[in-house]
Amino acid sequence: MTKQSTTITADDLHAYADGKLTPMRAAEVEAYLAEHPAAAAEVADYQSINAAMRSVFDGVLDEPIPSAQVAVVLDRRPRFAVPAAAAVAGMMLGAGLTWFAQFGAVSPEGVALAELAEKSTAAYVVYAPEKRHPVEVVASESDHLSAWLSNRMNMSFRIPRLGDLGFELVGGRLMVGDATPAALLMYENAQGRRLVLYVRNDLPEKADTAMRYGRAQDTGVVTWTSGEAGYGLAGAFSQKELLPAAQLVRAQLAL
């Protein structure tokens, strides 16, 4: 310890109270405080003033973020031009926020999963009720469908089979993505209940995440990412019904 550095100023006392000093400098201040009770009292008072303020305001940090503020940042606006889009878009806006809240979208992965959840449920809500044109390419042309989607999405795309769970492929269609097109596959079971698999291959950051389940109103969704590819399986099913289907899809896609 040099003599020069042991000169303790008022600024040092504040900096010590605020925890802004390097450990070395803090030790010097501590040594000084041990011999100067008045200065020690000052520091203690500064700290208790800080503690009082923080006891009032720190609770805010743990509060959920208001959805309106998340919406501002994400600049959520309806993005589809489908019939009856207004009503659907209104619902989507609410659903999107739900996802961002449910998926704790403060990490890039959380944001990616929340967006997948939002897009998958949007696709489900828009296309699953379609009787006449639910898909562009029907299941009987599944080889063509597979080649077409692989080509447009710049990935090797094998169409997962869900027959073991009672779901048969209805077909697929191309969707709007960010950098490259996204794809939608639709499945249906004997009761006519539908499932959609939304796939994109243009995630801004590569990541392999675990599967996440969430739901908005009646629609459940399981999302995950693998490299640049993101997946969302959505339908009006419970978590118990949806998860095995998602696992089956994921296992086949990983082959």
Add this chain to the structure above:
Amino acid sequence: MLRNRSLLIAEIPHLRRYARSLTRDADAADDLVQGCLERALGRFHLWQPTRRLRPWLFTIMHNLFIDTRRLRVNRTPALPLDEMHRPPSQAAGQEHHLAAQAVLRQIDLLPTEQRDAVLLVGVNELTYAEAAKVLGIPEGTLMSRLHRGRTKLREQLGMAGKRATANPQDAIRRVK
């Protein structure tokens, strides 16, 4: 841009805490945060990723707050006054609450410049250099405002010279 947006979202809790300390009113604070986020998005291209995002956002918010403060000159922040004058015979938690509110009340009686410095430094994790930048003043000015503000607070709270029994901080910690 997705990454930038998620960075922004991650800052929201800190923005809300700072806003709450400035306005003392949950709704007004959230309006302030909302306005700050809108402004920040509008000029996101000006943010240099090498700089910390938080001080940049705080600067925007502080300026926004000053703009609105000018509009309501002399209107003291809304504090739960009724809570502050209850007899000190309450439970420990209540006592602690009163102590903290009393400190805030005294902070609000400080000259605006000193209040800003005491609140910004005391509540948020910024370096002094960053805090000075948020307030648009040199670091030396920040330190002298901080010192004058805290010295005055000690007097107003009857801290200075009463150290024998003292230690309000212990009282605060004890009930946490």
